[in-house]
Amino acid sequence: MALTAPKPRPLSPHLDVYRMTLTMAMSIVHRITGVGLYIGVALLAWFLLALSGDAMTFATFTGFIHSFIGQLLLLGFTWALFHHMLGGVRHALWDAGIGLDDPLRERLAQFTLVGGVALTVIVWIVGYAVR
Amino acid sequence: MNSSYRTPLGRVRGLGSARLGTQDNWLMRITSLALIPLSIAFVFLVLSLLHKDYHGARALMGEPLPAVIVLLFVLTGVYHTELGMRSVIVDYLQGQLREFALIANSCAAVALGLACVYAVLRIGFV
Numbered sequence: 001m002a003l004t005a006p007k008p009r010p011l012s013p014h015l016d017v018y019r020m021t022l023t024m025a026m027s028i029v030h031r032i033t034g035v036g037l038y039i040g041v042a043l044l045a046w047f048l049l050a051l052s053g054d055a056m057t058f059a060t061f062t063g064f065i066h067s068f069i070g071q072l073l074l075l076g077f078t079w080a081l082f083h084h085m086l087g088g089v090r091h092a093l094w095d096a097g098i099g100l101d102d103p104l105r106e107r108l109a110q111f112t113l114v115g116g117v118a119l120t121v122i123v124w125i126v127g128y129a130v131r
Numbered sequence: 132m133n134s135s136y137r138t139p140l141g142r143v144r145g146l147g148s149a150r151l152g153t154q155d156n157w158l159m160r161i162t163s164l165a166l167i168p169l170s171i172a173f174v175f176l177v178l179s180l181l182h183k184d185y186h187g188a189r190a191l192m193g194e195p196l197p198a199v200i201v202l203l204f205v206l207t208g209v210y211h212t213e214l215g216m217r218s219v220i221v222d223y224l225q226g227q228l229r230e231f232a233l234i235a236n237s238c239a240a241v242a243l244g245l246a247c248v249y250a251v252l253r254i255g256f257v
């Protein structure tokens with residue numbers, strides 16, 4: 001068989017040729033929150049390992065999580081989890097053939113956006129209020 | 132319409148360029164559905180751990196139900212994360228960088244998952 005240089009693969013037009021729409025932005029945010037949740041899992045691993053150690057290792061973790069950066073990360077984790085979860089529900093509905101058409105499609109995107117923020121706010125209020 | 136006893140999934144399983152694509156897609160759907168109740172349970176657990184000190188948190192995490200919730204959440208979560216990250220890597224990276232990223236992704240997912248499992252078991256048994 002003759003050696004030939006591999007032909008460059010055909011590329012589909014990338015995002016920038018399209019007008020930005022809400023559903024498109026939501027698709028991008030779904031990916032970003034998904035990747036961000038990787039950091040959330042790392043944070044959870046640190047918490048569990050710290051708790052499995054002694055009071056000192058746990059104090060190091062709680063010191064970090066109560067810092068400004070720690071709280072910001074935890075807030076981001078909460079929002080990413082809820083946003084990604086509601087986005088996942090949207091995907092499940094699409095898999096069932098529901099919500100692909102115009103009015104419902106837009107409503108679902110808005111619902112995910114508002115719902116993710118609302119659930120985050122509720123959980124943080126509960127977190128700070130209930131002791 | 133369809134006289135075969137084979138399900139639509141069974142008919143396409145093992146086909147496609149990667150031969151495993153349908154399985155990945157299916158497992159992505161299954162894990163995402165499982166993660167809805169698991170994430171909600173996890174959030175409730177974190178809320179009840181929030182204002183506890185070291186001994187209180189350790190006592191709660193040492194109980195069977197919280198431990199099993201976290202184990203299920205972590206194991207389902209890292210599997211889902213690995214699959215999701217893999218499709219992001221395949222979409223945006225090419226060549227050798229893609230190969231390195233795919234390996235790093237698998238290693239990170241397994242390492243994070245095992246670290247969490249080890250920690251939960253240690254809390255429960257040590």
